[in-house]
Amino acid sequence: MINIDSISPAPNILPTSSHLTRADRWDHFLARVGWKRGEHRVEPGLYALGSPTPDSPVFVTANYTLSFDALRSVLGGVDGYILVLDTQGINVWCAAGKGTFGTDEIVHRVFATGLKNVVRHRKLILPQLGAPGVAAHLVKKQTGFLVEYGPVRAADLPAYLKTHQATAEMRRVRFTLRDRLALIPVEVTQTLLWSALAVLAFYLLGGWFSALAALTVFIAGLVLFPILLPWLPTHDFSAKGFILGVLAALPFTVAAFLGNSSLAWWKQTLLGLQFLLIMPAAVAFLALNFTGSTTFTSRSGVRQEIFRYIPAMAWMGGIGIASTLALMFVR
Amino acid sequence: MFNAYLENTLAYDPALCNGCGMCVNVCPHAVFEMNGRKAVLARPTACMECGACQKNCVTNAIAVESGVGCASAMIRAALRGQKEAECSCG
Numbered sequence: 001m002i003n004i005d006s007i008s009p010a011p012n013i014l015p016t017s018s019h020l021t022r023a024d025r026w027d028h029f030l031a032r033v034g035w036k037r038g039e040h041r042v043e044p045g046l047y048a049l050g051s052p053t054p055d056s057p058v059f060v061t062a063n064y065t066l067s068f069d070a071l072r073s074v075l076g077g078v079d080g081y082i083l084v085l086d087t088q089g090i091n092v093w094c095a096a097g098k099g100t101f102g103t104d105e106i107v108h109r110v111f112a113t114g115l116k117n118v119v120r121h122r123k124l125i126l127p128q129l130g131a132p133g134v135a136a137h138l139v140k141k142q143t144g145f146l147v148e149y150g151p152v153r154a155a156d157l158p159a160y161l162k163t164h165q166a167t168a169e170m171r172r173v174r175f176t177l178r179d180r181l182a183l184i185p186v187e188v189t190q191t192l193l194w195s196a197l198a199v200l201a202f203y204l205l206g207g208w209f210s211a212l213a214a215l216t217v218f219i220a221g222l223v224l225f226p227i228l229l230p231w232l233p234t235h236d237f238s239a240k241g242f243i244l245g246v247l248a249a250l251p252f253t254v255a256a257f258l259g260n261s262s263l264a265w266w267k268q269t270l271l272g273l274q275f276l277l278i279m280p281a282a283v284a285f286l287a288l289n290f291t292g293s294t295t296f297t298s299r300s301g302v303r304q305e306i307f308r309y310i311p312a313m314a315w316m317g318g319i320g321i322a323s324t325l326a327l328m329f330v331r
Numbered sequence: 332m333f334n335a336y337l338e339n340t341l342a343y344d345p346a347l348c349n350g351c352g353m354c355v356n357v358c359p360h361a362v363f364e365m366n367g368r369k370a371v372l373a374r375p376t377a378c379m380e381c382g383a384c385q386k387n388c389v390t391n392a393i394a395v396e397s398g399v400g401c402a403s404a405m406i407r408a409a410l411r412g413q414k415e416a417e418c419s420c421g
Contacts (some may be wrong), residue, residue: 094418096381096383097381097382097397097399097418098417098418128356128357128359129359131356131357131381131383131386131387132357132381132382132383132386132397133386134386134387135386135387136353136387137387137389149356149357152359166356168361171355171356171358171359171361172359172360172361173359173360234332234333234334235333235334235335235336236333236334236335236336237402239333288402289402289403289406291400291401291402292399292400292401292402292403292404292418293401294400295359295379296360296377296379296400297336297379297400297401298336298339298378298379298380298400299340299380299396299397299398299399299400299405299416300336300338300339300340300380300396301335301336301337301338301339301400302335302400302401302402302405303405304335304336304338305335305402306402306405306406306409308335310406
């Protein structure tokens with residue numbers, strides 16, 4: 001009789017540790033500012049952390065350095081295995097949404113690494129946010145391994161490992177000020193080219209004052225909005241963005257109105273109004289685009305927002321730019 | 332007013348629930364709670380349609396049209412004439 005285990009590949013176990021080096025931290029910094037996104041990868045496979053035995057726990061993660069490092073760095077003093085899936089350098093939650101952190105990849109990786117010959121137990125500890133891509137019962141059926149969903153955050157793992165029960169708090173995803181601040185660099189670098197072009201275009205159209213207004217839009221939409229998100233009134237991102245945009249536009253409106261008192265009253269009013277039309281529309285658009293970076297917006301809700309607010313943004317922006325151009329000709 | 336997130340595609344049939352509690356474990360927004368041996372929809376409007384509960388429900392008691400709640404992905408898809416928005420951040 002052929003023993004199925006004897007024809008499985010010999011386990012190739014890679015070493016790792018819970019210690020983060022200076023090179024790791026530098027890589028984290030580059031990932032946070034959006035440098036070469038998708039290239040912060042770990043080799044998929046099975047890793048040994050500390051001195052694991054056949055009874056040591058197996059943790060599953062994505063092959064994104066921030067995911068892998070978040071996991072191993074909290075496991076100081078824990079002997080275990082880390083099964084790194086090939087998620088193409090994408091974090092656990094996003095990869096689960098795409099399905100790359102998924103049932104098929106887990107099944108494939110369990111067999112490819114010969115995990116059954118490495119551990120005696122049949123249990124995998126997954127991050128909770130891997131669940132959108134993984135059907136636990138199918139993993140069990142296809143590999144014999146029971147999937148246990150650990151906490152949302154790696155930081156809660158040490159507490160979780162004491163009881164293997166996650167508290168309600170551990171199961172909730174958050175979106176703290178710290179989380180939102182961490183997103184700002186990548187939001188800014190991702191739109192840097194467009195922002196620079198827009199600021200330049202407005203400089204050519206209306207001089208430094210208009211360029212400053214354009215710059216204010218980007219600072220409001222990409223920096224202030226993520227920070228102020230929970231405190232801006234209303235629920236919709238677009239409505240919050242409109243409110244923030246009006247606040248950002250008011251100084252420009254007042255300055256343009258008062259600074260042009262020598263002109264006819266309607267020109268004076270239009271000069272002021274153009275900021276109040278263009279800036280809130282632009283900030284609202286940037287705010288709406290922040291939905292994808294958050295941890296809680298549903299597709300249904302975002303679709304509703306697009307239908308409800310994009311027309312208003314387009315009208316306001318369109319009328320604002322048309323009146324700006326018209327004023328240039330009559331001046 | 333100004334809340335586009337009151338409706339979503341989450342549908343749950345308690346009659347099919349076997350009480351395994353998996354939905355409570357995987358939901359990142361505490362949409363489900365256990366009430367005795369059945370899961371109940373405790374906070375349905377908090378659902379972000381990630382699809383984790385549906386994927387892990389053995390008895391198919393839960394249905395949700397999962398997808399990315401990302402405006403830029405959806406606008407990009409609309410401009411390119413694609414039906415399905417795909418997130419393309421990384």
